[in-house]
Amino acid sequence: MLSLKFVGQTLVIAAVFLGPVNCWSATPTNILVMAKSLDDLITLDPAEAFEFSGTEIIGNLYDRLFEANRVGPGEPTPSLAQSWSVSEDGRSYEFLLKEGPVFENGRPVSAFDVVFSLRRSVILNKTPSFILSQLGFTKQNVGARVRAIDARRFVLETDRDYAPSLVMNILSSAMTSIVDREVVLAHEQDGDLGHEWLRSHSAGSGPFRLHRWNVGEYVMLEANHEYPNASTKIERFVIRDIREPATQRLMLIRGDIDIARDLGPDQIAALAEEPGIATWSAPQARIFYMALNQKNPILALTQVQLAIRYSIDYQNIVRHLLPGRAEVHQAFLPKGFIGALKETPFVLDTARARRLLIEAGHGKGFSIKADVRSDPLALQIAQAIQASLAEAGIVMDLQPGDGKQVLTKYRARRHDVYLGYWGPDYLDPHSNAAAFARNVNNANDAVDKTLAWRNSWEIPDITRRTDEATLVRDPSDRAEAYRKLQRSLQTNSPFIILFQERALFAMRKEVTGLEVGLTADQIRYERVSK
Amino acid sequence: MKIARDASHASGAPSSRGQAKLARFSLFWRLLSQNLMAMVGLGVVILLAVVALLGPVLSPHDPYAQDLAVRLMPPNMSYWFGTDELGRDIFSRVLHGARITLSIVVLVAVIAAPFGLILGCVSGYRGGWFDLAIMRITDIFLAFPRLILALAFVAALGPGIENAVIAIALTSWPVYARVARAETLLVRSANYVSAARLQGASSWRVIRRYVIPMCVNSMVVRVTLDMAGIILTAAGLGFLGLGAKPPSPEWGAMIANGRQYLFDQWWLATMPGLAILFVSLGFNLLGDGLRDAFDPRG
Numbered sequence: 042m043l044s045l046k047f048v049g050q051t052l053v054i055a056a057v058f059l060g061p062v063n064c065w066s067a068t069p070t071n072i073l074v075m076a077k078s079l080d081d082l083i084t085l086d087p088a089e090a091f092e093f094s095g096t097e098i099i100g101n102l103y104d105r106l107f108e109a110n111r112v113g114p115g116e117p118t119p120s121l122a123q124s125w126s127v128s129e130d131g132r133s134y135e136f137l138l139k140e141g142p143v144f145e146n147g148r149p150v151s152a153f154d155v156v157f158s159l160r161r162s163v164i165l166n167k168t169p170s171f172i173l174s175q176l177g178f179t180k181q182n183v184g185a186r187v188r189a190i191d192a193r194r195f196v197l198e199t200d201r202d203y204a205p206s207l208v209m210n211i212l213s214s215a216m217t218s219i220v221d222r223e224v225v226l227a228h229e230q231d232g233d234l235g236h237e238w239l240r241s242h243s244a245g246s247g248p249f250r251l252h253r254w255n256v257g258e259y260v261m262l263e264a265n266h267e268y269p270n271a272s273t274k275i276e277r278f279v280i281r282d283i284r285e286p287a288t289q290r291l292m293l294i295r296g297d298i299d300i301a302r303d304l305g306p307d308q309i310a311a312l313a314e315e316p317g318i319a320t321w322s323a324p325q326a327r328i329f330y331m332a333l334n335q336k337n338p339i340l341a342l343t344q345v346q347l348a349i350r351y352s353i354d355y356q357n358i359v360r361h362l363l364p365g366r367a368e369v370h371q372a373f374l375p376k377g378f379i380g381a382l383k384e385t386p387f388v389l390d391t392a393r394a395r396r397l398l399i400e401a402g403h404g405k406g407f408s409i410k411a412d413v414r415s416d417p418l419a420l421q422i423a424q425a426i427q428a429s430l431a432e433a434g435i436v437m438d439l440q441p442g443d444g445k446q447v448l449t450k451y452r453a454r455r456h457d458v459y460l461g462y463w464g465p466d467y468l469d470p471h472s473n474a475a476a477f478a479r480n481v482n483n484a485n486d487a488v489d490k491t492l493a494w495r496n497s498w499e500i501p502d503i504t505r506r507t508d509e510a511t512l513v514r515d516p517s518d519r520a521e522a523y524r525k526l527q528r529s530l531q532t533n534s535p536f537i538i539l540f541q542e543r544a545l546f547a548m549r550k551e552v553t554g555l556e557v558g559l560t561a562d563q564i565r566y567e568r569v570s571k
Numbered sequence: 572m573k574i575a576r577d578a579s580h581a582s583g584a585p586s587s588r589g590q591a592k593l594a595r596f597s598l599f600w601r602l603l604s605q606n607l608m609a610m611v612g613l614g615v616v617i618l619l620a621v622v623a624l625l626g627p628v629l630s631p632h633d634p635y636a637q638d639l640a641v642r643l644m645p646p647n648m649s650y651w652f653g654t655d656e657l658g659r660d661i662f663s664r665v666l667h668g669a670r671i672t673l674s675i676v677v678l679v680a681v682i683a684a685p686f687g688l689i690l691g692c693v694s695g696y697r698g699g700w701f702d703l704a705i706m707r708i709t710d711i712f713l714a715f716p717r718l719i720l721a722l723a724f725v726a727a728l729g730p731g732i733e734n735a736v737i738a739i740a741l742t743s744w745p746v747y748a749r750v751a752r753a754e755t756l757l758v759r760s761a762n763y764v765s766a767a768r769l770q771g772a773s774s775w776r777v778i779r780r781y782v783i784p785m786c787v788n789s790m791v792v793r794v795t796l797d798m799a800g801i802i803l804t805a806a807g808l809g810f811l812g813l814g815a816k817p818p819s820p821e822w823g824a825m826i827a828n829g830r831q832y833l834f835d836q837w838w839l840a841t842m843p844g845l846a847i848l849f850v851s852l853g854f855n856l857l858g859d860g861l862r863d864a865f866d867p868r869g
Binding site for chain 1: 643828
């Protein structure tokens with residue numbers, strides 16, 4: 042059987058070779074087609090999904106109690122929740138749900154569904170479960186600590202008096218999406234809480250429902266017109282799994298698709314002269330960073346770390362290699378987060394780097410190995426860094442590998458230098474702070490394998506400060522605590538934060554209403570129209 | 572004396588080994604040089620060798636020097652082949668890449684050809700279970716497409732030029748063993764081999780002095796024809812990110828980098844692509860010519 046994708050690719054290839062024969066093929070007005078690489082899509086169960094594509098689609102299928110503020114940093118806005126209150130001791134939250142939201146089969150969303158969904162995420166204990174269970178929930182106690190009072194009210198008890206903003210932010214992450222308890226339980230197999238079924242089906246109250254997912258070809262969503270505030274005239278939203286950016290570009294020009302998601306800066310620049318196509322970019326929470334393994338005695342020297350910070354041409358890399366795709370950012374919290382630090386004290390200063398290396402006793406330079414994912418952009422950045430490090434006398438031998446290979450080595454602490462991306466797991470400063478500035482146990486068999494652990498960075502004092510920041514209840518004091526942490530890591534840590542990413546979009550001019558937040562689960566299709 | 576030599580010349584029988592070799596070579600060269608395509612191929616191969624040797628002297632820029640301000644420049648007077656995504660001169664990179672390509676080709680030939688030759692000759696000469704075992708092993712290797720097998724080896728050994736060479740060599744020897752064995756089967760019962768054996772020559776001596784020389788010709792042809800395949804396999808590995816590591820100007824890796832710019836900046840992938848085409852074609856033409864010259868009947 043010929044697959045859609047194959048036919049599509051054949052057409053594209055034919056189009057290239059046949060030249061400008063007129064075969065304009067606009068998509069129907071009530072169907073919107075978006076091309077995106079879905080190579081990371083493995084599950085659509087909110088309790089399991091931890092990938093960019095998965096959480097993006099889940100964001101459009103399900104509602105959560107809160108929704109991240111897409112306009113500016115700060116408190117998330119209530120979504121399914123109407124109001125909430127917190128007890129005197131700061132450990133007990135009571136929530137009241139909105140009246141009106143319904144699941145895709147028309148059943149109203151109740152507190153029982155909410156409690157079931159939150160418990161389910163903890164009990165299933167999949168990759169993202171730590172986001173919720175860090176509030177002190179375990180398989181054993183979640184039944185008692187998350188409980189419904191009546192159909193519209195429920196209680197959530199945490200183990201410590203965390204900052205309310207942390208709790209709200211956690212309840213806005215994709216893994217806390219509310220699923221339809223009755224539908225999910227009807228598809229339960231061997232006590233899996235409907236996990237197997239929900240991986241490829243939807244049971245939510247979001248603006249769309251899953252119509253069909255053909256692995257390797259497309260995901261088709263169907264609009265839920267009952268959804269409040271949905272203004273879309275789109276009946277179906279189709280995400281086609283097209284992995285080659287060049288193919289996406291051709292299809293966009295030909296009108297076979299309405300939105301292309303994976304074009305690089307150079308392709309976007311080339312599309313600027315194309316009539317009928319609009320390009321734009323939006324900030325993302327993902328940062329690009331360089332990590333130095335402290336097991337390497339040279340990289341553990343503060344002067345060497347500083348020398349490397351001064352041997353990177355941040356500005357020119359962004360200007361020439363990443364126009365519209367990234368901006369210089371040098372702290373672990375991305376702009377848009379509470380307490381994000383905007384200072385960028387480091388610029389290329391090779392002379393200073395050389396002096397620092399001499400101070401460190403490595404005036405003759407040294408060589409290190411760097412692991413990097415072999416995606417074109419990361420490789421370009423890595424090669425630009427390689428060239429400027431060489432000027433300072435540091436020979437960086439690049440070892441490109443596929444994502445899995447590189448990450449496995451990084452997680453096993455067998456790297457010298459790691460170059461790669463980091464995206465926060467949820468929209469709270471603690472998400473990144475817990476990764477970069479927390480290492481409870483530096484032993485090889487530690488349970489908490491944070492980024493600091495991966496680089497064998499022993500930091501009892503900083504770890505304590507990171508944990509304390511989760512308990513600061515005053516929002517501005519909490520932001521200040523994170524700014525202090527970032528300043529200390531900025532000058533003295535094995536992490537060199539280089540850029541904050543921007544997502545690039547290319548769409549047909551008639552398409553409007555695509556909403557983009559900082560993380561994948563905030564890319565929303567509900568107001569898209571054309 | 573003079574008369575005798577003339578007589579021997581007239582009858583075509585050489586008076587010494589050296590003379591016989593010279594005569595054979597002159598016949599071979601006459602046949603080869605009459606073949607225009609083969610001479611073109613030879614020219615390309617010589618050019619590759621010269622460029623590989625003198626590349627650093629000939630190249631106008633440092634192949635590793637980045638200048639982000641002039642990235643993706645189309646071919647012009649100062650950058651003859653244009654610049655790549657990091658502003659490096661593609662012409663200089665292609666010249667430097669010749670050395671990498673040539674060293675891969677030579678290394679593979681030096682490792683795989685003698686190994687296959689000796690194994691094939693021993694296998695064909697000894698026969699029996701040894702022959703059977705060796706040939707089944709070559710069957711196993713030949714059952715896989717070459718690039719796939721090389722990919723598997725490189726994935727196991729880790730990426731890098733050295734490992735790419737080892738992987739390609741591991742996939743090339745079975746063909747040579749087969750060719751050598753076929754030739755050996757033809758000569759092993761020849762009278763001169765029997766004569767040597769009757770005089771008490773050991774098996775090893777017979778193989779070394781009487782069998783291998785007979786296989787060398789077809790081997791040289793086979794290896795030359797294979798060079799194009801080796802270059803393509805090496806470039807394929809580089810393209811998939813399993814060959815040379817960045818910033819090395821390996822042609823396959825250069826094409827992989829240029830792939831995403833093919834629509835707007837065609838020169839990134841096209842220039843190294845042309846280099847691969849040119850060199851592969853050269854080896855193929857030369858190989859064809861060598862085959863015709865070594866075996867005029869064929």
